[in-house]
Amino acid sequence: MRVIGADGSQLGIMSRQDALNAAYDAGLDLVEISPNAEPPVCRIMDFGKYQFEKVKKEKESKKKRAVVELKEIKFSCRIDTHDFNTKLNHAKRFLGDGNKVKITIVFSGREMNHTDRGYALMDNIKAELEDIGTSDKAPSLDGRFMTLVLSPKKDKK
Numbered sequence: 588m589r590v591i592g593a594d595g596s597q598l599g600i601m602s603r604q605d606a607l608n609a610a611y612d613a614g615l616d617l618v619e620i621s622p623n624a625e626p627p628v629c630r631i632m633d634f635g636k637y638q639f640e641k642v643k644k645e646k647e648s649k650k651k652r653a654v655v656e657l658k659e660i661k662f663s664c665r666i667d668t669h670d671f672n673t674k675l676n677h678a679k680r681f682l683g684d685g686n687k688v689k690i691t692i693v694f695s696g697r698e699m700n701h702t703d704r705g706y707a708l709m710d711n712i713k714a715e716l717e718d719i720g721t722s723d724k725a726p727s728l729d730g731r732f733m734t735l736v737l738s739p740k741k742d743k744k
Contacts, residue, residue, distance in 0.1 A: 720740060
């Protein structure tokens with residue numbers, strides 16, 4: 588097997604027993620790095636420290652990952668201007684924080700006969716938020732709920 592020393596230097600091709608003896612003399616472990624290579628590659632290292640560093644790197648990469656939440660805002664198809672602007676400001680804040688926003692328009696009773704008002708409201712919402720968010724797909728009507736999912740725009744810095 589090909590053996591790599593603790594400092595990264597090539598120790599050459601050795602028998603298994605010679606490699607184990609070299610690792611034992613150094614007070615370290617013999618770890619098989621590439622078993623499918625011809626000949627197999629082994630490295631002399633502290634295996635416990637190696638595992639600790641590996642776990643530490645994984646934790647760091649998890650911290651750097653951005654977590655995207657889905658925030659939902661419910662509208663009525665007969666919402667007034669001030670309430671509309673307030674909920675729109677909430678949506679802008681959520682999109683600014685990097686979260687997705689699910690806009691839901693709830694129809695109650697006879698409002699189901701006026702779904703065109705809901706589509707007009709959705710178009711108005713999309714127009715107001717087009718500078719900071721993009722819609723993933725067209726608004727969909729499912730029972731008494733019309734939904735639209737907006738994603739924050741990617742910054743091109």
